[in-house]
Amino acid sequence: MTRLTLPALSLLVFLSAVIAVTLGPADITPGEVWSVILHHFGLLPESPVSRLRDAIVWELRLPRVFTALGVGAGLALSGTVMQALTRNPLADPYLLGLSSGAALGAVSFALIGLTLLMPVGAFFGSLGALALALLIARLLGGATPSRAILAGICISALASALTSLIIFWYATGDSYREILSWLMGSLSGSLWADAGLAALALILCSPIILLAGRPLDAFAFGDTAAAALGIDVPRLRWTLLGATALLTGIMVAIGGAIGFVGLVVPHAVRLALGSRHRILLPHAMLVGALFMLWTDTAARTLFEPRELPVGIITAVIGAPIFLIILLRYRRVT
Numbered sequence: 001m002t003r004l005t006l007p008a009l010s011l012l013v014f015l016s017a018v019i020a021v022t023l024g025p026a027d028i029t030p031g032e033v034w035s036v037i038l039h040h041f042g043l044l045p046e047s048p049v050s051r052l053r054d055a056i057v058w059e060l061r062l063p064r065v066f067t068a069l070g071v072g073a074g075l076a077l078s079g080t081v082m083q084a085l086t087r088n089p090l091a092d093p094y095l096l097g098l099s100s101g102a103a104l105g106a107v108s109f110a111l112i113g114l115t116l117l118m119p120v121g122a123f124f125g126s127l128g129a130l131a132l133a134l135l136i137a138r139l140l141g142g143a144t145p146s147r148a149i150l151a152g153i154c155i156s157a158l159a160s161a162l163t164s165l166i167i168f169w170y171a172t173g174d175s176y177r178e179i180l181s182w183l184m185g186s187l188s189g190s191l192w193a194d195a196g197l198a199a200l201a202l203i204l205c206s207p208i209i210l211l212a213g214r215p216l217d218a219f220a221f222g223d224t225a226a227a228a229l230g231i232d233v234p235r236l237r238w239t240l241l242g243a244t245a246l247l248t249g250i251m252v253a254i255g256g257a258i259g260f261v262g263l264v265v266p267h268a269v270r271l272a273l274g275s276r277h278r279i280l281l282p283h284a285m286l287v288g289a290l291f292m293l294w295t296d297t298a299a300r301t302l303f304e305p306r307e308l309p310v311g312i313i314t315a316v317i318g319a320p321i322f323l324i325i326l327l328r329y330r331r332v333t
Contacts, residue, residue, distance in 0.1 A: 005273065009286040016290060017069065020297045021061045025304050026053065033057055067190040067254060068296040068310075069289040070198025072261060074205075074251040076288020078244045079262020080269075080281055081209055084216040085237055089267070089325060090149050093126070093248040094259035097155030101129025102252035103183060104159040107166050119197065122249035129155050130245055160257075185258035185311020187296050194254045201250040205243040206285065212240060213278035220275070258292075258311045260318020265291055267325060 022028045032049050036057040039047040047054050075093060082091040082098075093099050105125020106118040114121065129152075136151035167179050181188065215236055218226040223233045251258075265288045266280070273279055292310070295317070299310040 006282060006286070009283065009290070013069065013286055013289055013293075016293055017065050020065050020068075020293055021057060023297055023301050024056075024061065026056050028053065028057060028061075037062075063192045063195050064187055064190040064296070064300075065293065066192075066195035067187055067198055068293045070195060070202060071187065071251045071255045071258065072265075072288040072290070072292025073285040074198060074202055074247045074288075075258065075261040076265040076284045076291070077202075077206060077209060077281065078248045078251075080266040080277070080284045081216070081240055081244050082262065083266055084219055084277060085240060086148055087220065087222075088148055090263070090322070092260065092263035093244070094257065094262065095149055095156070095322075096152035097129040097133050097159060098126040098245065098248045099252050099257040099259065100156040100159035100163070101132075102126035102249040103257050104129075104163045104166075105249065106253045107163050107179070111166055111170055119201075119250045119253040122253040123246050124249070125159070126249040126252065127242065127245035129159060130241060181309050182256040184309035185256040185314065186299075186307075186309040187255050188300070188307055188309075190254070197250060198254055201247055202285075205247040208243045209240060210281050212236060213276075213281055216240075216277040216281075217275075256309070256311060258314055260314050260322065261288055261292060263325070264314075264318050264321050267321070 018030055018033060021033050022030055032053060035044060035048050036054050038044040039054070040058055049057075078093045078098070079091070082093065082096060083089060085091075086096075102122035102125045105121035105123070105128070107121075108125070109115070109118050109121030133148060133151040133155045136154065137147040140147050140151070163183065167176065167183075187194075215226065215231050218229050218231055227233050266284050269280055269284045269287050273283055292314075295313045296310045299308040299313050302308065
């Protein structure tokens, strides 16, 4: 079954992307989408659609669709790795404070005029938030799942408060509204540069993570068991934490603090295909891409002409699922 699910999911992602581009205030047909794409790749001398419709497809919808796919895949992959490394079914970049830390780092860099380096600030913010959350959990008596979550929630609240303070003092007018929407998680206004940045982050980080599929299975039995199998536990852990922090930081710099993707998707895939990470990781990426694509499509089409921040929709879906997972985990432990 698993041999068929990966190509089937890939095909579903492809078809969903085409359909998502056609949805919106201006009705676009799949044929027009392909005409625009072929024209911009030089395979069609003249575009059969008007300049306005060409701009809607090429400059607005396609970049946003590809950005949604990249952000969803990255956040789902990050959540899967976090759950494996911490042996915590509740771990998620949002709940452990990575997303809020990344947002604080990105806003801080923007404040001092380093707008182009916002992804760098987001990376250091997410890495710092993760390290601080794990340190607090250990100081409380050990980085158990419940302590890690509590520490992450504290870090997330602190980082969110500092970010809000910075925005309150320095943002004005339209910029205040745009930043507020971004903080709630929004892909509105995504450009080809955003899609390219998300793709670059996945190209850099996903091979490191995907190649660690088998070692991640060993982490389920504890550090001692993993070390007995010849795994350099500290090196692998920090390598994967660094890759996860970089991936989360860049995705937050692009789309803001979009929550629960890294929690909901890994659990759904694990429930369907099992917990072997060699299978779980690539499938989580594709399901995460699908999840983000359709939640973002809903965010921009449900209340036309107004748009919802996609973070609101992911929270509405993810919060009840988080509660179910929490109750289930409590019964097991």
